[in-house]
Amino acid sequence: MPRALIVDDEAPAREELRYLLEEVGRVQVVGEATNGEEALVLLNSLDYDLVFLDIRMPGLSGLEIAEQLREMPHRPQVIFTTAYPDHAVEAFDLAAADYLVKPFDAERLQRAVERALSSGGERAEPGARRDDGVPAAADAERQAVRPRAAEPEPLVRIPVQKDGRTMLVDGDSIVYASAARGYSSLKLGDERVLVSFSLNELERRLQGHFFRVHRSYLVNLRYVRELVPDFRGALVLVMNDRQRSRVEVSRRHARELRRRLGV
Structure with missing residues (x-):
């Protein structure tokens, strides 16, 4: 044992x-x-x-x-x-x-x-990109390329537990969300907060101007500042927050992302 x-x-x-x-x-x-x-x-x-x-x-x-x-x-x-x-x-x-x-x-x-x-046999190094370790990754990829509804549901606020209180975070304040071992991390301006929703659940809640650019990232397209090709020929998004956060785009989502952004 x-x-x-x-x-x-x-x-x-x-x-x-x-x-x-x-x-x-x-x-x-x-x-x-x-x-x-x-x-x-x-x-x-x-x-x-x-x-x-x-x-x-x-x-x-x-x-x-x-x-x-x-x-x-x-x-x-x-x-x-x-x-x-x-x-x-x-x-x-x-x-x-x-x-x-x-x-x-x-x-x-x-x-x-x-x-x-x-996960004891597959201990990830701290800070490593979880390109294949996110729960239900394959299912996430399949869902990411499905056509979205013509009329997305109204924005749902996301509850966040902080200092013993429940805060309601408006979707427009979310720069991007990333997978974090069964949870999700939200980038909000100058801070990050953790929520108990999976990235798949957030994708269902935050439709409209949110797009799944990678199995580990869901971005608010309103915050995209630049599309930068990396040395491998893939895309990296530079977000329009103070830190100029960079988010990786998977190859299979790059074409749809360009279409959504009109480039």
């Missing part, structure tokens, strides 16, 4: 997580740490398959621990368990398997564990 380590500075949180993991029954908890330093000692003394990491702890944070895990020869899968949803994008940049916001139940935890264990 896969071995798991729980890292959290609060004893009740560790006890609750251990209890939920016993209900899930997919892993064996063989260690607990109350801070980052203890966690690193345990991680260097035994090969763990899965680590449940709190983020805000005395000393090393969970993000700093995850950063150090990248250097380990046997790098365990990481599931962040935290009361703070505002570090999700940073967590997924560190190739986290999942990001759970407290409180969560056994069902949500089970999905996270199954996702982590199923």
Whole structure:
């Protein structure tokens, strides 16, 4: 059975997580740490398959621990368990398997564990382009080339959890969306936020002037500033935000994109 380590500075949180993991029954908890330093000692003394990491702890944070895990020869899968949803994008940049916001139940935890264990043999390097690792990628490609409805549905606002509140994000403020391991990351002006919708779900909600340019990217065509060919002959979009974000276009979507943009 896969071995798991729980890292959290609060004893009740560790006890609750251990209890939920016993209900899930997919892993064996063989260690607990109350801070980052203890966690690193345990991680260097035994090969763990899965680590449940709190983020805000005395000393090393969970993000700093995850950063150090990248250097380990046997790098365990990481599931962040935290009361703070505002570090999700940073967590997924560190190739986290999942990001759970407290409180969560056994069902949500089970999905996270199954996702982590199923991807254990294909651990992606942090920051790598997920050109073939997005869930239902092939289906996403097929859906992306289907003709759109002549009269798209009205724009639906996207709910975003932030600082314990639910914010409603208007589609016109979304520069682009990208796939993020079972979630999606929205680029909004100067910030990124994580939502629980898949890219396929966002594509269905954000029709009209949104276009799926890649299995991992859905762009707001109103923000496209330039089309730049890259060294491979493919296209890269430069978006009209302050950072001049660049978004890759897959070859199979390039022709339709040019048609949509009238170029």
